[in-house]
Amino acid sequence: MIAMKMPLAGEWRRWARWPCASTALLASVLLATTFSTTAQAVPSYARQTGSECAACHIGSFGPQLTPYGIRFKVGGYTDTDGKDGKVPISAMAVANWTRSTKDLPEAPAHFSTNNNAAVQEVSLFLAGRLTDHIGTFIQGTYSGVDRKSFLDQVDIRYASTLNLGEQEGVVGISLNNNPTLTDPFNTLAQWRFPYTASDFGFGTGAAPLVENLGGSVVGINAYTLWDKNFYAELGVYRALSGNTVNKINTSQVATATIDPGKFSGVGTYWRLAYFKDMKRDNFNVGVFGFNAGVENANDPGSADHYQDLGIDASYQFLGNREHIFTVNASYVWEKQNLNYTYNALGASQHSTDTLDTFRLATSYHYKQTWGATAGLFDTRGSSDNGLYGSVSYNNRPDTSGYILQADWTPWGKEGSWGAPWANVRLGLQYTGYTRFNGGSHYIDEVNNIDRKATDNNTTMLFLWLAI
């Protein structure tokens, strides 16, 4: 079953997703699903290594990784200070208050059309070293918006050091449920800015298939960081059956009106990157891709095929950690061969469409405590009346805007009060839209009225806790 990565209440999401209710496969693929990733912050890793959160994370709080954090992840979450008795369990909570310029098209269940306060998520992690070579990042989450619990992110790794002549590398295998969850850099979907976003927000537009699979697939990936510089990864994914998804409740599919879909064969994920750590600063440049055919589970044999191809780059200036500057960028191009949707369902205007997404985020942190981040998002796609006509005046999914965030992280440094148990981030985030569903105006599908892109501008005040 192909699903979206964010658990959101079924009914109220309708105002924020793309049309094509009759298009079973595309409904699962093209929805505006980039509301947010579920947040992650895992102090059990700090307890395991004896290092402070700031050693692994920019700004003393997850998830943006420093080179030390990158190596910890690549090493299978197994690095340790050598002491026994470490329990690989952490907990986390995110509470927020959200206001949009204009009321939501309809009130979410249990909430109002605006000015909503919620404990958005409470998570429990099994995260840390199990053996010398096996470590985990497993997250179970309760959504205070959806009022349900589910198995969230899963990454179970085996990693080992390999020597070939004078060269040394880390090689590993990951069993996971999300193609970009495994990536060690903060440029791909799962780990890029914003690191938390409101479930009452409007997202960042349509997303390529590779960004819509969290919780609804299972994959096995082989990877290496060779000679400290060359990162390579290859993974194959199968879609979980609808029954399996319902049993473990990994996604909102059970409550959303989305028909099941599955891969025809396997989905393939690949990644190449060059990473250079100069200690004072570091950078990475990379490429990645995902290919899969998605077919209707009830009508096998004819599939829509998706080819995602992306490039990304990042730079971090760390210096003596007093002034830290980062920039992360990615561009993903998706080609959609809509054989099933066009020929069998007649639900798209074309048999071939494209989707382009660009993301940029730059941050500054002072004394690993005070942070400011600015991000840009831009999504453009083919004009297709069948896919977008009911919400877009020009039949395009084009959505763009910016995200500004200021945050305060008082602890998480060496010598901080309560370290490494007490971790708090307080932040204010503003999302502004210049285009939504094709332009400065779009069609509010729920109420069938005109709505401005700027009506969706969203302010979120959040409190993020981790122990």
Add this chain to the structure above:
Amino acid sequence: MKSIDYTRTAVLALALVVASGQVLATGDAKRGADAFAEECGDCHSAIPGKSKKGPMLTGINGRKAGSVTDFAGYSEAMKQSGITWSADKIDAYIAAPKKVVPGGKMKYDGLADAGTRADLVAYLMTLK
């Protein structure tokens, strides 16, 4: 003429001293603190009694290698190295860890710049 010879001898001696590592004495501890944050601070602490993935570095001057009792992560190679840490030993180790302690666990390629090493060592000497 003799005074000229003395001067030449003194200059030569100074050059030899510098070349042999006594440049450590000119290291800047303040710059060394920055170098510590950049190069060492993820794995080592400058807080007394605090060990991370690597042992604490407070009191390192004059300490026998592999002797921090609260740290469990030493390699046998380090414990058997017979090193007693001093400025010149630290400098050599930081320059090429695997060369000084073959089989050691520290995942660090070494710091090539002698000036930065001098600053770093000067800072480490202040950690009592």
